[in-house]
Amino acid sequence: MHGSSPAAWTGVIMCLVGITIGGVALIPDPNWILFTIGTVIALAAGVVGYAMAAAGYGADRADH
Numbered sequence: 001m002h003g004s005s006p007a008a009w010t011g012v013i014m015c016l017v018g019i020t021i022g023g024v025a026l027i028p029d030p031n032w033i034l035f036t037i038g039t040v041i042a043l044a045a046g047v048v049g050y051a052m053a054a055a056g057y058g059a060d061r062a063d064h
Contacts, residue, residue: 004059005053005057005058005059006052006057007049007050007052007053007057007058007059008049008053008058008059010045010048010049010052010057011045011046011048011049011052012045012049014041014042014044014045014048014049015041015042015045015046017038017041018038018039018040018041018042018043018044018045019038019042020038021034021035021037021038021041022034022035022037022038022039022042023038024038025037025038
């Protein structure tokens with residue numbers, strides 16, 4: 001099934017954690033260091049998900 005793989009779950013969870021950290025860092029006064037850390041985590045989620053998929057942890061593609 002599309003997206004039901006360890007690579008997809010890891011990427012989505014990392015992205016959610018990064019966005020949450022970045023969002024909380026902006027309340028009530030912006031903490032730009034913590035915001036940057038959240039942004040880096042969210043952007044790294046795509047790289048980690050792609051690397052895991054390339055390592056064989058992604059969903060198998062259906063032949064059409």
